[in-house]
Amino acid sequence: MTENDGYTASELLAVMSARLLEDGQCVFAGVGIPLLAATLAQRVHAPGLTILFEGGVVGPFVVPGELPPTTNEQRCTRRANMVMGITDVLLLLQRGYVDVGFMGGAQIDRYGNLNSSFIGDPDDPKVRLPGTGGGNDISSLTQMIVAMKHEKRRFVDKVDFITSPGFLAGGTSRGDSGLVTGGMYRVVTDLAVLGFDERTRAMKIAALHPGVTAEEVRDNTGFDLPIEAQAPTTEPPRAEELAALREFDPERLYIA
Amino acid sequence: MTENDGYTASELLAVMSARLLEDGQCVFAGVGIPLLAATLAQRVHAPGLTILFEGGVVGPFVVPGELPPTTNEQRCTRRANMVMGITDVLLLLQRGYVDVGFMGGAQIDRYGNLNSSFIGDPDDPKVRLPGTGGGNDISSLTQMIVAMKHEKRRFVDKVDFITSPGFLAGGTSRGDSGLVTGGMYRVVTDLAVLGFDERTRAMKIAALHPGVTAEEVRDNTGFDLPIEAQAPTTEPPRAEELAALREFDPERLYIA
Amino acid sequence: MSQPYLDLRAKTKARDRRLRDKVMSLEAAAALVGDGDHVALGGCTASRTPFAMIWALVRAKRKGLTISRSIVSTEGDVLFASGVSAHIMTSWFSQGIVWGISKVMRHYTESKRARFEEWSHMSMGLRYRAGAMGLPFLPARSMMGSDVAARLGDEVRKMTCPYTGEQLVLLPALNPDVALIHVPRCDAYGNAQIDGLQFMDADIAMAANKVILTTERIISNDQIRRAPDHTKIPFFTVDAVVEVPYGSAPHECYGLYEPFFGHMDDYAEQTARDPEAGAKDYLERFYYAPESWADYLGLIGMDAVLDAARRGRSITND
C-alpha cells in the first residue's frame, strides 16, 4: 500500500474500519484513526451513528480541519448533544448503551489481547508505553473493533502484557475471568480484516484488501493465521470516502 | 407552655433547638421546625451556619414568608450556593461533610431511636406513618438533634419500629451494628433538653425549660428519665428570636 | 447464578438508540407502559411529578404497576385509588408535611389492599444509581441496625469490606421497566435540560429500560448542541417525548410554576373526610371527566394556573 494506489495505509485503515460501523450504533471511539473512521462512517453511510468520546462527549460532530489532539479537549465537544464526566461516559459501556468500542493498538496477539503498556518484561521494560487510557475498560465492557498497522512486531504470538483484554487465552477464558460481555469483533489492518474463531477465539483472516495475498498477511504476522473459506476481497476505498477523509484531516495528522 | 408565656410550644422548640447549632457547622435540616430553627440560628447567632436540604440544596437563604412546604420544592433553593442531586446531597453525610442532622420525630424511645413508620405491629399497624424519608440516612451517618413535642405517647420505652437509629439497644450496640459514626446528640422538646448517658446511652434530662419541673417531664415520658446533676434551666426565648421566627413564618405554618 | 446483567444488556441492545424524532401524544406514550411493569417516577414530593403521564395511565386503566420514587406525594394516592398500582416503593409517602399523613395511603395500606415498601431515601437513590452504572448493587454505610433494613429481609445484604474489615450494607440495583420523567425542556430526540433541583432523575433515566419524557416545551436540537454541558438526560436513553405544558400540575416545575396549593388543600380536605370515596370522586372529576389535559387544567382553574406560574417564575425576581 503506497501513495501509488491513490491512498495511504492510514487512509485504507480508516476507510475499511469505517465500513464496519453500522447505522444506529453507539460507538465509543478513541483518538486518531478511530475518531476519523467514525466521523467518516457518519458522513458516508451511517448518519445515525452516535459517537462517544472518553473525555465525556456524546454525539458530537467533528469539524473538518479541526481534529482534536485527544478526546479530552474542547474540539471534540463541538456540536455535541451532551457533555458528561469521564467516569459517567465510561459507565455507559458498563450499563450496555455502547454497541462497539473502536481503538488503535500497539501490539496484539492471536487472541486479540492488546498491549499498550510495556514492550519486554514489565518489571524491566525495553519500552514503557503510555498505558491503557480507556482501552482496558472499553475492551472489557463491549464488542471491539481495532485498527492498526500490520507488522510482524505488532502481531505477536503472545503480548508482553495484556493491557486491554481480547479473548485472553482463547476458548471460554474471557468469560471465565468475569468478563461476561464484549470481546474482539474485528481487527482492521492495512492488509486485511481479521476475525476470531467462534470456538477457539483465535484470530483468522476474514477478508483481504485489494492486491494483498494471504501469504503476504502471514509474512507480516508473528503467529499462525488461518484464512476463512471464501474470504472475500474488500472493495478499494472509493473517491468519496477518500475525499471526506482528506477534508477532515487536511493537515494529515492521522492519515499521512 | 401556652400563648400566655408569650410564645407557643412550637416557637419554644424552634428557639431552643436553634441555640444548639454552632457557627461554622454544616447542618442537614428537615422541613418544619428544623428548617425554621436552622434559619433562625443563621440569622441570630450563627451566620456561618451552612444549611443542607435533602432535596439537594447547599447553603440557601430561606426567604421570610416563603417557607417551603417540603425540602424538595424550589422555595428551598432560594439564593443557594449549589443545587445537586438527592443521592449526592445524602452522600455528603456519608462522606462526613455534615456536622449535625436535625429533624422532627413522631415517636422516640429511651435510646433515641425514632419511629416514623408504624404505630402498632408493622405487619398490622394501627397507623401507617409516612416513613423515613431521609431520616434513616441522616441518623445513620451523623450526629443528631431531634425536636419534638413532649408527650407520653411519643416518648415510649421501646418504639414499635426503628425507622431512624439512635443508640439502638444502648451501650455499644449502635457501633456493633456497623454504624461507626453519628448518634443522638440532643432531643429538644417543649419541656426540656435531653441528652444521652455516655456509657448506657439512655436518655436523661440535660436542661429544663423555664417553669418546668423534672417531675412534669417524667409525667410526660413513658420511661424512667433521670436528670443530670446540676441540670440548668434554659433561658426563655428572647424577643429578637421570637420576632425573627414570626418574620419567617407569618402564616404560622410551623409555629402555630 | 442469575443473569439479570445479561438480560439488561440484551434489552438495552434491542432498543432503537438513534438520534430520531420521538414526539408522540400522551395516549401513545401511555401505550408504552405495560400492565405489571415496574415504573419509576422522576421528580420528588410535589416537584416535577410526571402527573400528565400518570393521568394518561389512569385513563388507560393500566393495572398492576409497581411504582418506585424517591418520595411519593399525591400521585401515590391517585395510583392506589385508581387501581393502577397496589405496590409503591419509596422512602416517604404522604401529600407533604403541611398536610399531615395521607389518609388515602393509610386507608389502602392499613387495609392491606396495597403495599408501601419502605426504603431509606439514600437507598432508593443508590439503587437507581447501581442500575444506572450497570452494577448489581452499591455498598453503603446507612440502613444498618434499623428495622427498615430488617423488614426488607434478603433484599438488603451485608458484607465485610475486604480492605478495611468494616461492615457495609449492599443495596440491590433497580432497573425499572419504564421511567416517567417530567422536564422543563428537551428536544424531539429526548436530550433534556433540567433547571434547579435534579432529584434522582438522571440516574433513573440511565437505569431504566424505557424512558418517557413529558416536557413543558420541545426545543430544537440546535439549542441543545449550543450548550451540551446543560444536557442532563441523553437522547439515547429516551423512548418517547410528549409536550405537555403544566404537565406536573398540581405539583411544581422549577422556575415555571409552584405547587397549586389551593387545589392541594381541597384535595387533602376531600380525602381526609373519606379516603376512598373522596379519592374516587376526585378521580372522577379530574381524571375521567375531562377530555384533554387542557380540560383538566381548566377544571383546576385559570386563576390557579396563573397564580402557580406567577409564584414559580418569581424565583429569579430578587
Add this chain to the structure above:
Amino acid sequence: MSQPYLDLRAKTKARDRRLRDKVMSLEAAAALVGDGDHVALGGCTASRTPFAMIWALVRAKRKGLTISRSIVSTEGDVLFASGVSAHIMTSWFSQGIVWGISKVMRHYTESKRARFEEWSHMSMGLRYRAGAMGLPFLPARSMMGSDVAARLGDEVRKMTCPYTGEQLVLLPALNPDVALIHVPRCDAYGNAQIDGLQFMDADIAMAANKVILTTERIISNDQIRRAPDHTKIPFFTVDAVVEVPYGSAPHECYGLYEPFFGHMDDYAEQTARDPEAGAKDYLERFYYAPESWADYLGLIGMDAVLDAARRGRSITND
C-alpha cells in the same frame, strides 16, 4: 480492621468549612501542600491542567509527592524531571497522541527513577468516586482478566456478587491529601462553575482532604447564587482560591483557550532530543527563571497567548 473511614471523618470535621474568603497567592497556596502528600490533579490530558499550581510547587521544591490523575500529559514530565514526584498513578501518560510517547516518562520510568502506576481510566474515576461517596471501594465489571489488574496485586480485590453470583472487581477509594483543580470561574469561597468537559473534577474535590482551586477569574457569590444549579464544586470542599489567568497554559481551558500547540511542539522536540537535559533546560527557562506567572506567560509569548485564546473562544462561533 483498619480505620481509614474514621480518620477521613476526623480530618473532614477538623476543616474550617464555613463560607469564608479563601483567596490567596499561588505561593501561599503552594505552602498548603506538604512533602510526601498524595496530590490529585483535576482536568485531563491537555485540558484544565492545574499548571500554575504545579509551577508554584516546582518553584517551592516540594518533594516526594504521589500524583494521581485520570490521564497525565506534560505535567507528568515536569513533576518527574523537577524531582517533585517519583510516583504517578494514572491510566495514560504521555504528552498527547499526536506527539508520540513521552521520552521523559520513558527515561524516568525505564531507569526506575520514577514509577508510573497504571490503572484503567474508569478505575481511576471509580476510585475517586468511592472516595467522594465516603465508601472504602466501588465494585466494577472492568479490569478483570487483564495484566493491568494482576500487576496491582492486592489493591484490586474480587468478590462474588451475593445477589447474582457474578464476579466483580473492587476498586479501593482514593481520598487524596490535596486536590489541585483549575476552573474557569469561582467565587472567593470556592463555589466553582465549570463549563464544558467536567472530567473527574467534582469527584476529586469531594474525595480530597484539601482542595486548592486556581481560577481564570473570581466572580461574586451573588453570581453563584443566581444559578446554583451551575455550581459543580461546593465551597465547603475548598481550602484555597487563587486567581490565575491562563492558569492551565500551555494546556487548554474550555471556551477560553486551546492548547498552545507551538509551545508543546517545541517542548516535545526539545525533550525528544535528550529527555533529561531537555526537560531540565525547559524547567530552567520556564519554571525557575521567570519572576511571576505573568513572566512565564510572557516567555511563552503574547502571540501564542492570543492565538490560543482566539481558538479557545471560537468554540461558540458557529
